[in-house]
Amino acid sequence: MKNKFSNNLWWKLLSLVFAIAVWLYVINEVDPVRSKSFDDVPVEVRNIETITEENKHINYLDGEVIDISVEGRRSVIDSLKKENIRAVADMNKYSEITESVQIEIYFKDDEEIIDYAISPSIMKVNIEDVATDSFVVIPEPIGEPAEGYVRGNPSVTNMIEITGPQSKIAIIDRVYVELDITDSTNDIQLSAVPKIVDSNGNEITGVELSQEQVDVSIPIYKYDTVNLDVEIIGEPPEGYKYIRPYTLSPQKVKIKGPEEVIAAIDEIVLEPINLEGLTETRTFTANIQNSLPKGVTLYDSSEPLSVTINVIIEPLLQKELSLPISEINIKNIGEKLQFNFISTEDFVLIFEGLQEDLEDLEINDIRANANLKDLGVGAHDVQLQIYMPNGVKLIGESPTVQVELIELVDEEANVEESNTEDDNNTEVVDAVTEEETSQ
Numbered sequence: 001m002k003n004k005f006s007n008n009l010w011w012k013l014l015s016l017v018f019a020i021a022v023w024l025y026v027i028n029e030v031d032p033v034r035s036k037s038f039d040d041v042p043v044e045v046r047n048i049e050t051i052t053e054e055n056k057h058i059n060y061l062d063g064e065v066i067d068i069s070v071e072g073r074r075s076v077i078d079s080l081k082k083e084n085i086r087a088v089a090d091m092n093k094y095s096e097i098t099e100s101v102q103i104e105i106y107f108k109d110d111e112e113i114i115d116y117a118i119s120p121s122i123m124k125v126n127i128e129d130v131a132t133d134s135f136v137v138i139p140e141p142i143g144e145p146a147e148g149y150v151r152g153n154p155s156v157t158n159m160i161e162i163t164g165p166q167s168k169i170a171i172i173d174r175v176y177v178e179l180d181i182t183d184s185t186n187d188i189q190l191s192a193v194p195k196i197v198d199s200n201g202n203e204i205t206g207v208e209l210s211q212e213q214v215d216v217s218i219p220i221y222k223y224d225t226v227n228l229d230v231e232i233i234g235e236p237p238e239g240y241k242y243i244r245p246y247t248l249s250p251q252k253v254k255i256k257g258p259e260e261v262i263a264a265i266d267e268i269v270l271e272p273i274n275l276e277g278l279t280e281t282r283t284f285t286a287n288i289q290n291s292l293p294k295g296v297t298l299y300d301s302s303e304p305l306s307v308t309i310n311v312i313i314e315p316l317l318q319k320e321l322s323l324p325i326s327e328i329n330i331k332n333i334g335e336k337l338q339f340n341f342i343s344t345e346d347f348v349l350i351f352e353g354l355q356e357d358l359e360d361l362e363i364n365d366i367r368a369n370a371n372l373k374d375l376g377v378g379a380h381d382v383q384l385q386i387y388m389p390n391g392v393k394l395i396g397e398s399p400t401v402q403v404e405l406i407e408l409v410d411e412e413a414n415v416e417e418s419n420t421e422d423d424n425n426t427e428v429v430d431a432v433t434e435e436e437t438s439q
Contacts, residue, residue, distance in 0.1 A: 156177075
C-alpha cells in the first residue's frame with residue numbers, strides 16, 4: 001500500500017512540474033509581459049478643503065501631471081488606456097516638512113498590473129495665506145476719436161476686490177480695462193473684463209475677482225475755437241473818457257462739450273465790466289469758466305482760466321479858441337435879401353477832448369454856420385451851427401449871432417427910373433427954350 005502511494009506521489013509531482021512548465025510556456029509565449037507608457041496623466045487632488053478652510057491657498061509647483069510606465073501581461077496592457085489610470089494626491093497626507101504630497105496610482109477595474117513607475121512621484125506644493133484687496137479699475141482708451149472730437153476723462157462705476165495668494169496680491173500693479181474709441185463721435189459705455197498686471201506688464205492669473213465685469217464710460221466731446229468778448233456797461237465820471245476798444249488776452253479760446261451745445265456757440269461773452277467811477281486805466285481779470293455754458297469746459301485744462309481785459313480811461317482837457325465874426329458862414333439867405341452882422345466881436349469857444357485831439361486843434365478846423373432859412377427883413381438872433389473834428393466836444397451851447405436882413409435894391413430898376421427922370425428933364429428944358437424963343 002505504501003509503495004503504491006509512493007509511486008502515485010512521484011507521478012503527481014511530475015504532473016505538477018509539467019503543468020507549471022506548460023503554464024510558464026503559455027504565459028511567456030502566448031501572453032508575455034509587456035510595458036506601456038503614458039504621458040501627462042492628470043493628478044486628481046483630493047481633500048483640498050483641508051487647506052482652504054484655514055484661509056490658505058495652494059500653489060502647485062510640480063506634479064499636476066505625471067508620466068507613468070506600466071508593466072503587465074499583454075492581454076492587460078494592450079487594452080489599458082490613460083482613462084483607466086487614476087493618479088491621486090490626497091491633501092490630508094500633505095507633509096509640511098517636504099511641502100509635498102505622495103502621488104498614489106489606482107487602476108480601473110483592479111487591472112492586473114505587475115509593476116509601474118511614475119515621474120514625478122510626489123506633488124510639490126506651496127501653501128500660503130489668502131489675501132484680499134480693493135483696486136480701482138483704470139480705463140485705458142485705445143485709438144483717437146473722429147476729427148473735431150476729443151475724449152473726456154473716463155470713469156469706472158465699480159471698484160473691485162481681488163482675492164488670491166498673498167504673493168500674487170502683493171505684486172498687482174494695476175487693474176485696467178481697454179476701451180476702443182477709434183473714430184468715435186458719441187459717448188462710450190460698456191461692461192468689460194478687467195486685466196490684472198504687475199509692474200512689468202505681465203498678466204497675473206490664479207486670483208478671484210469680486211465681479212467678472214465692471215461698468216466703464218468715457219465721454220466724447222466736440223471741440224471748437226471761439227472768440228472772446230466782454231460787455232462794457234456804465235460811463236466814467238464827467239471829465240473822463242473811455243477809449244475804445246478794450247483789449248483782451250487771449251482773444252480766442254478752445255472749448256469742448258456736447259456737440260449740440262458747441263455748435264450753438266459763436267462767442268463767449270465774459271462778465272460785464274462797469275466803468276462807473278473809473279478815472280484811470282485799469283486791467284480787469286475774468287474767469288472764463290464762469291461764462292461757459294453748462295457742460296462746456298476748456299479744451300486743455302492746462303490753459304489759463306482767466307482773461308485779462310485792459311480798459312483805457314483818460315482825462316478830458318479843455319481848449320479855448322477865438323472865432324472871428326468873419327469866419328461865420330451864412331447859409332440859406334432869402335432872395336433879394338442881404339445881411340449885416342449887428343455885433344462884430346469875436347466869439348470865444350471852449351472845446352473838450354483828449355490831449356492828443358486838442359493839442360493840434362486850430363480855429364481853421366472849426367466850421368461855424370448861420371442858417372438864415374425862412375428869415376425875413378429885420379434883426380434876428382441866430383444860433384450858430386458848430387462843426388468840429390471827431391473826439392472834440394463843444395462846451396456849453398453854441399453861441400448866438402445877431403444878424404440884420406435888409407431888402408436888396410434892384411439896380412436895373414434904379415437905372416430905368418433915372419433915365420425916365422432925365423427924359424422928363426429934357427422935355428422941360430426944351431419947352432423952356434421954345435418959350436424963350438417965342439418971346
